[in-house]
Amino acid sequence: MRVGLIVDSACDLPYEFSRKHGLFILPVTAVIDGQTYVDEHDPVLTQEFYQSGLLQRGHHAETQAFTAEQIHDLFMEKIVTQYDLAICESVTRTRSLIFQNATEAMNSVMAHYHEPRKAAGREGRFSMRVIDSKQIFAGQGLLAAHTVRLIGQNLSKNALRHQVDSFTDKIYTCVIPRDLHYIRERARRRGDKSVSALVAFLGKALNITPIIFGQGAIGEPVAKTRDFNVAVEKVMNYAAARVEAGLLTPYVSLSCGLSWTEIEALPGLNNLRDVCERHGVELLLSQMGITSSIYVGPGSLCLSLAADPHHFKDFQ
Template identity: 25%
Template sequence: MTHRIALITDSTCDLPRKYLDKHDIQVVPLTIVWGGEQFLDGVDLQADEFYQRLAVDSTIPTTSQPTPQQMVLAYEKARNAGAEELLMITISSAMSGTYESALKASELVEFPVQVLDSRSNSMSLGWQVLAAARAREEGGNIQDMIRAADNARASMVYLITLDTLEYLHKGGRIGDASHFIGTLLNLKPQISVDHKTGTVAGGRRSRTRKKALADLYKDFFAQVDPAKKLRIAVLHNAALEEAQELAGKIEEEFQPAEIILSIVSPVLGVHTGPRAVAICGYSEP
């Protein structure tokens, strides 16, 4: 289906393919660099394959944002398909150079492109993109789409429990002392996204995985309004059974308007490592 307004995002959105197809959302992949090879996220390297290799490969993968030229190609593809204007919603500018690439690319084309910083990633970005898509489907203009994404972000809560500090340490996100103490005590750290600054913040550390998942559940629902319409995603890095159990518990206790179960993209998994589990969602105003 061709829309007058094209909606584009990047591969960190973690939206399952059926949502991308249903809502006509175009995705620009980031890149994983691993052992001298380069893989387009979700194109050359799928999440399941990535986590299997991550568990046994001692080589540390890195990531890179799309170039402005890659963004231009995505914009031109949408334009050639009949779009008159474009909305690009990206991963937080504080987490990646993707936003800057998208902005630079918007200056290199001769048709209107608006670039929105989601100030987040994963399904927090995904929920904002879906909100924009639904505003478009209701006949909204590009400002209505941006407003819908902003409204979703305003009450968004995104908490992640990690199984290990190893990958944050490998990626330079925490120092040697924090890594040593956390590993020594086998702590399971919880992190969150600050949607005002677009940065990752530290949280509690639990002594066991069972306690960490219980804390994740409790802490998330302490920050949303269950009396309102809830849209919730449960995400995992090769921890499907635990994510399914968590999603089932949420459905039974809170009956959200929408719940999505998804695997975290390789580009994000580079930093969180295998067996991370997250809850991300918001209550509609």
């Protein structure tokens, strides 16, 4: 049984990891200053965006999910003809239409896959599952890495689906937004009032950098610092301590909306690398993708890991 894993462009993973394991990227459309781009996690295009400054505040940037029809066509052309089982993990349904559109596309595919599959010379039935990752960015990347690990264990279809479904609630994520004003403005354009103007103003006027922590896409501020680097070091120290205490999967996923030079200079990163290496944990370090960076703002950081129930303060 050949199993394919599909993730969307909101999923942050190192390009080399995605290529090595044959992940299929479901694109997201980015619209910046009226110009349309298709985010397929091309590392060259991503780097060009960072260098061009198009992701900086002052540019009007939004993301749009592929339609159900577009996703249907991709599935029929690229997935049905290549795999016997496909698992599509979408960014949390509370933040995007990708899950809804992919589910609609899947239902259509399951009713019409027979002829294209036969024409491609693939025998046997095809099955598919669309899963709400309940995650964002690095958290979605962590789930994908764990799913790759599960696929390697040759589980049955039902066992694989159950393992992935149950694992989503065990992922903890830290987000450090670099610019609260950016988030507030983007939320305002979407009609999302969850980030108040007052919080954005205080963050800008007093240079407050919050650390948002929680399970999946549901988090709350657990620390406020006056300096981005201080916040980063706190998150790195948390991750290192949590690795030493034990994880539920041997990965830590870290994505940063920064240049690679800036990423390598992050305080605490080398210590986290050392701790991960000592404990047999793979640090999945990536540059935040275009879709992720548009959502949370350039310069931000997202770190995810899977562990038993705990609080951020327990590992400070």
